[in-house]
Amino acid sequence: MNWISNYVRPKINSLFSRREVPENLWTKCPECGTMLFHRELAANLNVCTSCDHHMAISPRDRFSALFDGGIFTEVKVPEPVTDPLHFRDQKKYPERLKAAQKATGEKEAMLVAEGEIAKTAIVAVAQDFSFMAGSMGMYVGNAILAAAERAVKMKRPLVLFSAAGGARMQEGILSLMQMPRTTVAVQMLKEANLPYIVVLTHPTTGGVTASYAMLGDVQIAEPNALICFAGPRVIEQTIREKLPEGFQRAEYLLDHGMLDRVTHRKALREELVTILRMLTNQPPAIKGELTAQPAEA
Amino acid sequence: MNYLEFEKPLAEIEGKAEELRAMARGNSGMDVTKEAEALDRKAEVLLKDLYKDLTPWRKCQVARHPDRPHCKDYIDALFTEYTALAGDRNFADDHAVMGGIARFNDQPVVVIGHEKGNDTKSRIERNFGMARPEGYRKAIRLMDMADRFRLPVVTLVDTPGAYPGKGAEERGQAEAIARSTEKCLQIGVPLISVVIGEGGSGGAVAFATANRVAMLEHSVYSVISPEGCASILWKDAEKMREAAEALRLTAQDLQKLGVVDRIIKEPLGGAQRGRKETIEAVGKGIEVMLKELSGKKPEALIKDRRTKFIEMGSKGLAA
Numbered sequence: 065m066n067w068i069s070n071y072v073r074p075k076i077n078s079l080f081s082r083r084e085v086p087e088n089l090w091t092k093c094p095e096c097g098t099m100l101f102h103r104e105l106a107a108n109l110n111v112c113t114s115c116d117h118h119m120a121i122s123p124r125d126r127f128s129a130l131f132d133g134g135i136f137t138e139v140k141v142p143e144p145v146t147d148p149l150h151f152r153d154q155k156k157y158p159e160r161l162k163a164a165q166k167a168t169g170e171k172e173a174m175l176v177a178e179g180e181i182a183k184t185a186i187v188a189v190a191q192d193f194s195f196m197a198g199s200m201g202m203y204v205g206n207a208i209l210a211a212a213e214r215a216v217k218m219k220r221p222l223v224l225f226s227a228a229g230g231a232r233m234q235e236g237i238l239s240l241m242q243m244p245r246t247t248v249a250v251q252m253l254k255e256a257n258l259p260y261i262v263v264l265t266h267p268t269t270g271g272v273t274a275s276y277a278m279l280g281d282v283q284i285a286e287p288n289a290l291i292c293f294a295g296p297r298v299i300e301q302t303i304r305e306k307l308p309e310g311f312q313r314a315e316y317l318l319d320h321g322m323l324d325r326v327t328h329r330k331a332l333r334e335e336l337v338t339i340l341r342m343l344t345n346q347p348p349a350i351k352g353e354l355t356a357q358p359a360e361a
Numbered sequence: 362m363n364y365l366e367f368e369k370p371l372a373e374i375e376g377k378a379e380e381l382r383a384m385a386r387g388n389s390g391m392d393v394t395k396e397a398e399a400l401d402r403k404a405e406v407l408l409k410d411l412y413k414d415l416t417p418w419r420k421c422q423v424a425r426h427p428d429r430p431h432c433k434d435y436i437d438a439l440f441t442e443y444t445a446l447a448g449d450r451n452f453a454d455d456h457a458v459m460g461g462i463a464r465f466n467d468q469p470v471v472v473i474g475h476e477k478g479n480d481t482k483s484r485i486e487r488n489f490g491m492a493r494p495e496g497y498r499k500a501i502r503l504m505d506m507a508d509r510f511r512l513p514v515v516t517l518v519d520t521p522g523a524y525p526g527k528g529a530e531e532r533g534q535a536e537a538i539a540r541s542t543e544k545c546l547q548i549g550v551p552l553i554s555v556v557i558g559e560g561g562s563g564g565a566v567a568f569a570t571a572n573r574v575a576m577l578e579h580s581v582y583s584v585i586s587p588e589g590c591a592s593i594l595w596k597d598a599e600k601m602r603e604a605a606e607a608l609r610l611t612a613q614d615l616q617k618l619g620v621v622d623r624i625i626k627e628p629l630g631g632a633q634r635g636r637k638e639t640i641e642a643v644g645k646g647i648e649v650m651l652k653e654l655s656g657k658k659p660e661a662l663i664k665d666r667r668t669k670f671i672e673m674g675s676k677g678l679a680a
């Protein structure tokens with residue numbers, strides 16, 4: 065070993081190789097393994113162009129593709145007490161929160177927005193699975209209450225995109241109490257006769273499924289989304305047998321009468337507009353208003 | 362008497378006292394009264410000591426104790442004319458959930474609760490208190506009836522959680538729980554709930570979204586079992602002690618958090634050592650809570666429940 069191979073080469077490598085292959089330019093589809101170029105994938109709303117596998121999409125990207133011209137206004141969510149139980153597992157809860165905030169650039173696991181889709185005014189909420197598995201704590205409860213209050217005030221329908229591993233354990237019983245809390249929010253909408261549409265995305269499980277995500281007037285799911293109360297692993301451990309193919313997936317739930325529709329992400333916007341305009345007794349949307357600007361344009 | 366793991370030293374002393382007395386019975390010339398009584402006193406001191414400051418994990422064990430009074434025991438002792446009403450009118454009758462009309466102090470009420478069973482046969486029949494969707498749908502039906510006929514609803518919560526089974530999921534476990542919680546919030550009659558053992562997650566909330574929630578002194582109420590939490594967050598199910606601590610699942614912590622309105626005292630050594638007193642104390646608690654709500658208008662009861670849950674958790678634990 066001489067100084068050239070020890071020092072010069074690593075230095076040269078670090079100068080060039082990293083720049084040549086930046087990360088995140090290509091995404092491998094977890095379903096079919098196809099390498100997908102990021103621009104292409106984003107333009108296709110994070111759906112694999114080869115096998116139609118629906119990957120996670122951030123609330124912001126979803127809203128950009130949903131609202132007319134990609135324009136929406138965020139609805140303010142009241143801040144809850146941080147770390148109400150002073151919870152600590154292997155890490156302190158506030159540290160986990162900070163790490164999630166840093167990784168996602170978002171404050172919490174839910175984003176509330178208002179705007180128009182095909183000139184139909186709505187309030188929308190989307191859950192962010194990349195933020196601590198989208199788990200439901202006080203903030204998520206506050207977000208849903210804020211969204212429902214805003215919808216009632218503005219007399220607009222509410223569209224909710226769910227994605228969560230369940231309740232946020234670090235908030236203990238208070239996360240469980242978001243089940244009744246969010247149910248109150250749904251009741252506010254129902255009493256005001258406002259449509260409440262739930263779009264269940266992969267995965268929606270636990271206390272989230274067992275509260276606001278199952279109480280929609282219309283229940284739509286994205287293809288192949290896992291939707292359940294108890295997860296498949298827990299069930300397999302309990303009953304000690306293998307579960308059938310496709311168990312607890314969107315299509316399976318549709319077959320068992322738990323959903324109204326399973327809809328491809330690219331067809332979702334148009335479908336929402338159609339449903340919302342009928343439920344709110346508005347004339348059909350004029351063709352040509354249906355396309356949102358892609359986020360990058 | 363079934364002793365819990367942490368009660369082992371107590372089991373030894375009580376066992377010795379019992380042995381002495383048995384020996385004396387077989388041998389008339391022997392007088393062991395003094396020794397046996399000394400052991401009794403020692404046992405009592407130890408019992409007091411053990412139960413003085415139960416750790417959260419020990420509370421979980423006490424809450425799950427097989428000799429604790431269960432839903433059926435409370436219904437038999439505290440209610441008269443209990444008339445079970447079965448079935449969800451859709452699929453089946455869930456034996457993990459008892460429910461029907463009955464009189465409490467002569468007043469007609471609807472009573473609903475999880476029943477765990479008390480021997481192998483009844484435990485299997487009751488599915489260990491783990492309800493399937495039919496259980497929640499039966500509860501919804503009974504709450505609707507209570508609302509129509511203006512009967513207060515009393516729920517007794519004692520479940521490890523909703524049953525994680527294939528059929529339960531296929532028939533919409535999540536939807537059934539969501540609708541049950543929704544129904545709790547909708548009825549215009551007093552709804553009171555007592556956690557008598559384990560308040561396990563969504564399966565408990567579906568019955569306990571009430572105007573007043575009481576808990577027995579050593580019962581627990583949690584979003585997830587300590588074992589489940591430990592295996593997810595610590596990646597080690599054996600860390601259940603730490604998880605139980607962190608989750609704040611004891612009646613005492615839950616009262617501080619404003620989730621629980623009232624704690625019902627248990628006799629020394631837990632409900633399993635004084636079933637009768639425990640049942641009486643729960644009866645007293647139900648009576649007081651019903652009285653607090655009597656005469657309130659339907660709209661006021663609904664509003665009271667909503668406001669309570671909307672405001673819940675806004676303060677957290679005091680630092």
